[in-house]
Amino acid sequence: MRAIVFRDYGGPDVLELSERPEPEYGGDEVLIRVAAASVNPIDARLRAGEMKWMLPGGFPRIPGYDVAGTVVAAGDRTDFRPGERVVAFLDHLYGGAYAELAVCSADSMIPLRDGVPFDEAAAIPLAASTALQSLRDHGKMESGDRVLINGASGGVGAFAVQIAAAYGATVTAVAGGDNEQFVRDLGAAEFLDYKQSDFTQSDQKWDVIFDAAGKSSFEQAKAVLTEDGRYVTTEPSLKNAAVSLLSWPRDQQSKVMLAQSRAEDLTELMRLYDAGQLKVTIARRFPLAEAAAAHRMLENDSFRGKIVLTVEEAAA
Ligand SMILES: NC(=O)c1ccc[n+]([C@@H]2O[C@H](COP(=O)([O-])OP(=O)(O)OC[C@H]3O[C@@H](n4cnc5c(N)ncnc54)[C@H](OP(=O)(O)O)[C@@H]3O)[C@@H](O)[C@H]2O)c1
Numbered sequence: 001m002r003a004i005v006f007r008d009y010g011g012p013d014v015l016e017l018s019e020r021p022e023p024e025y026g027g028d029e030v031l032i033r034v035a036a037a038s039v040n041p042i043d044a045r046l047r048a049g050e051m052k053w054m055l056p057g058g059f060p061r062i063p064g065y066d067v068a069g070t071v072v073a074a075g076d077r078t079d080f081r082p083g084e085r086v087v088a089f090l091d092h093l094y095g096g097a098y099a100e101l102a103v104c105s106a107d108s109m110i111p112l113r114d115g116v117p118f119d120e121a122a123a124i125p126l127a128a129s130t131a132l133q134s135l136r137d138h139g140k141m142e143s144g145d146r147v148l149i150n151g152a153s154g155g156v157g158a159f160a161v162q163i164a165a166a167y168g169a170t171v172t173a174v175a176g177g178d179n180e181q182f183v184r185d186l187g188a189a190e191f192l193d194y195k196q197s198d199f200t201q202s203d204q205k206w207d208v209i210f211d212a213a214g215k216s217s218f219e220q221a222k223a224v225l226t227e228d229g230r231y232v233t234t235e236p237s238l239k240n241a242a243v244s245l246l247s248w249p250r251d252q253q254s255k256v257m258l259a260q261s262r263a264e265d266l267t268e269l270m271r272l273y274d275a276g277q278l279k280v281t282i283a284r285r286f287p288l289a290e291a292a293a294a295h296r297m298l299e300n301d302s303f304r305g306k307i308v309l310t311v312e313e314a315a316a
Pocket residue numbers: 040041042045126127130150151152153154155156157174175176194212213214215233234235236257258259298301302303305
């Protein structure tokens with residue numbers, strides 16, 4: 001099969017199109033013909049070697065965790081059938097999405113109804129699961145809560161604004177000024193421009209602060225959290241993890257989230273999608289072979305929503 005691989009850590013240019021053996025599958029695993037895969041910052045951070053203390057070796061590696069496509073074959077312990085349309089949040093540590101074929105456990109993927117474009121479906125798993133798990137599980141968000149989303153125009157943030165609004169929260173979106181109308185259209189009631197003001201210096205308070213961009217700290221945000229407010233960040237630094245542990249017995253809590261691939265969360269996200277409450281914004285589509293250009297855009301440009309790789313000619 002054709003796949004994008006990297007054989008050592010480095011910049012986007014280490015990503016190359018290559019011929020690789022088809023991945024093996026069995027038991028509860030499913031072999032998927034990939035129609036579209038999406039690009040997440042974690043793909044670039046792993047490629048650059050930022051997480052090599054956590055995930056060493058494994059070369060040549062195929063990046064990516066988000067896939068939409070069609071089942072080719074399935075192990076004997078799954079109910080998936082060849083030809084079925086699916087969306088998957090790959091649960092293999094090293095990913096494997098930037099390829100013509102990928103393997104996923106049955107409990108990390110769900111059937112995809114006809115009519116959902118593959119490229120939109122592929123944009124959802126990692127970023128929207130991060131948003132859902134951060135707000136619902138770590139932030140304990142309830143209807144009526146005041147929720148602030150920092151980094152609201154990015155891949156995770158744009159989903160978070162919509163999920164918070166769908167669950168009945170009043171959303172303050174923090175993004176660059178150019179994105180005010182974009183995040184209001186997603187459901188934000190209030191807007192703050194991070195280039196003009198610092199939300200941690202605001203005279204307002206929020207029940208949940210979700211830093212999707214991972215740019216603030218609990219120490220700074222405490223002053224603008226309600227008495228039993230919850231602060232959730234996507235930035236898995238050792239410092240944030242330590243603060244998370246220390247805040248556990250206190251009323252105001254800090255959590256570092258680590259996204260989990262779960263079929264039930266994909267089901268909930270596709271329910272919101274079908275209800276028109278989770279719209280997908282695709283910043284740009286690249287053919288698989290141009291994965292390096294997609295990573296350059298991810299790392300250097302300001303954009304709204306998600307970057308997607310299309311693997312078949314017609315990702316529809
Ligand atoms: N822990 C986990 O499990 C997990 C899961 C998913 C993602 N993440 C992490 O979460 C972060 C966001 O992911 P993503 O997919 O949303 O990335 P993304 O699509 O690149 O979006 C990042 C957003 O952050 C905004 N931003 C940049 N600097 C900011 C600042 N100083 N204040 C507020 N916002 C700022 C950007 O806005 P501009 O366009 O205006 O610069 C952009 O909208 C990444 O660091 C990623 O690694 C972690």
